[in-house]
Amino acid sequence: MTSRTIEVDELSRVEGEGALRLIIRDGAVATAELRIIEPPRLFEGLLRGRAYTEAPDITARICGICPAAYQMSAVHAIEAALGIEVDGPLRALRRLLYCGEWIESHALHIYLLHAPDFLGYDGAIDMAQAHPAAVRRGLLLKQVGNALMTLIGGREIHPVNVRVGGFYRVPTRAELTPIAERLQWAREAAWETVNWVAGFEFPELARDYTLVALRHPDEYPMNAGRIASNRGLDCAVADFEQQIEEQHEARSTALHARLVGPAAAGLPAAGAYLTGPLARYHLNRAQLSPLALEAAQAAGLGATCDNPFRSILVRAVEILYACDEALAIITDYEPPPAPALLALPRAGTGHGATEAPRGLLYHRYDLNADGSIRAARIIPPTSQNQASIEGDLREFAGHWLGLPDAGLQQQCERAVRNHDPCISCATHFLRLTVEHG
Amino acid sequence: MAERGLVSAPVSAPAGNQPRCLVIGIGTRGHGDDGAGALVLDLLGQDTDRAGQLWRRDITLLTHPGPPLDLLEHLSGVNTLYLVDACRGGGDAGNRYRFDLASGPLPARRFGLSSHGLDLAATLELARALGSLPPNTVLYAIEAASFAPGPPCPAVTAGAAAVARALRLELGVEPDRAAPVSAYQGR
Secondary structure, three states, rough: OOEEEEOOOOOOOOOOOOOEEEEEEEEEEEEEEEEOOOOOOOOHEEEEEEHHHHHHHHOOOOOOHHHHHHHHHHHHHHHHHHHHOOOOHHHHHHHHHHHHHHHHHHHHHHHHHHHHHHHHOOOOOHHHHHHHHHHHHHHHHHHHHHHHHHHOOOOEEEEEOOEEEEEOOOOOOHHHHHHHHHHHHHHHHHHHHHHHHHHHOOOOOOOOOOOOEEEOOOOOOOOEEEOEOOOOOOEEEHHHHHHHHOOOOOOOOOOOEEEEEHHHHOOOOHHEOOOOOHHHHHHHHHHHHHHHHHHHHHOOOOOOOOOOOHHHHHHHHHHHHEEEEEEHHHHHHHOOOEEEOOOOOOOEEEEEEEEEEEEEEEEEEEEEOEEEEEEEEEEEEHHHHHHHHHHHHHHHHHHOOOOOOOHHHHHHHHHHHHOOOOOHHHHHOOOOOOOOO | OOOOHHHHHHHHOOOOOEEEEEEEEEEEEEEEEHHHHHHHHHHHOOOEEOOOHHHHHHHHEEEOOOOOOHHHHHHOOOEEEEEEEOOOOOEEEEEEEEEEEHHOOOOOOHOOOOOOOHHHHHHHHHHHOOOOOOEEEEEEEEEOOOOOOOOOOOHHHHHHHHHHHHHHHOOOOOHOOOOOEOOOOOO
16 A cells, blocks of 8 residues: 655635645645644633623624624624614615625635636746736736725725624715725726636636525625525525534534535535535625626636636626625615614524625624623624635545645645635634543 | 824925835734733834924834735835734744845745735735836744733844844844844745
């Protein structure tokens, strides 16, 4: 028996600290492991005993690239527990904040982290020397997303203007006018981005994913909808925990989530599923704006996309959609009578799920009568995607076994970067049980 | 609400095409020694004349608590750039280093801890690749010890004061009070 082990001790161009382990026996991939080595973050424990009003600001600190997603899932879950529903212009402003996050996060990933893989560069700096105009376009797109986050959220990283019930302050119509002008430019740049990435050469890989995302009858989902899959799952957000199970794997400080119960019946890959752009696109393509749909079609995206390498195309389409959606929201915007609804404490449990740029983000909060948090559960997208990423590695690495170790390692890292993993978000506090004999 | 912004009275825009000089303090106040860059900017911001203007009208002071990559938003039209940041280089807290970016990239391992996107060293090299790096770019780094909540430790506070004095010298103010800061010689 011949054996070969590829160890990548530190993944580059992903967020957080992760590693890979690939074992090849007799010419076939025997083991493919994504090891998340970032220390546990303890956020669910930190939330216990804190006031419900603190959750948006505490959870925003989980991630520097998708803080609004954490805030949105937190406020939706807590509002569900308090029995209030935010609608009208406040709901639209939350969606506008989310547009900013999608634009800045996707632009960062496409232009600086992912595109170098397709164009044959070690990283963004090397690529910038040969493709300066493209990199400048990406940076400017990211700046537009940042500006939108700052305008609605107070600042682009860890926004401070989101509260349970709405916002601390809402913008005037006049304050939105300058960003609308920048979004018009961004819309054009997003169209060029779709065309640019459509010209990349994509490795052949067709994966039989179980795709899970929010689905909404009227809009491409950001912060509302039912949780659905391409294999029949269709449940309210409040029922999500009955459909999945999180397990600790010794190789990872992030829990692995899998579908269980009726939703998992007959599924391939032991309940592994994928959230993120491919899932959103498959389940909600009809809700894209006309221009985004036109761009998707022109780029060769059909009703579904089962090649993870082409996720960069879907992200580009989603930037275009976010620009369209942001412009539509700004056009229709009338300031609400108050920046937030009254949110009085009461005992209860609430569930929230929103679409972070890299996938479904679920929160649950159990509140005491005084509004203090009794328990919290957070299931980030990278936790949910780990099993599918390992599945990608098993299938994809098999095509490259003839490469020397360095080349095989490079291809495996590409396969991980397809999913824009946010490893820092995914690390959890692991429950420790001590048994005394 | 944004933390980023001018830390002194607004400085008049330079007339015509006069080259701009930008001083950026990187890091977040209240995060222990990570606030070293902002502290240096606070010290420089005290150097205003009776009209509330900084000593030179072509100098802009900026604090930057965000990710390094977003520094690129500020570089257009800048001829001279001074950056001040905390670093972890294995030396004693409060040690100061001066890096002249014209002579080459930063020693990346000193600035590799950024978690999202590109770290400072990579951001400055990206700017260089794009032709956006100001021709005169200097980084002052102050050795940090702790990033626990609170103000910078006494050693870093003293280091920040020394860097502020060195910057005044470089910017043409109070040359007689400048303290020496060694150019980084590599390790």
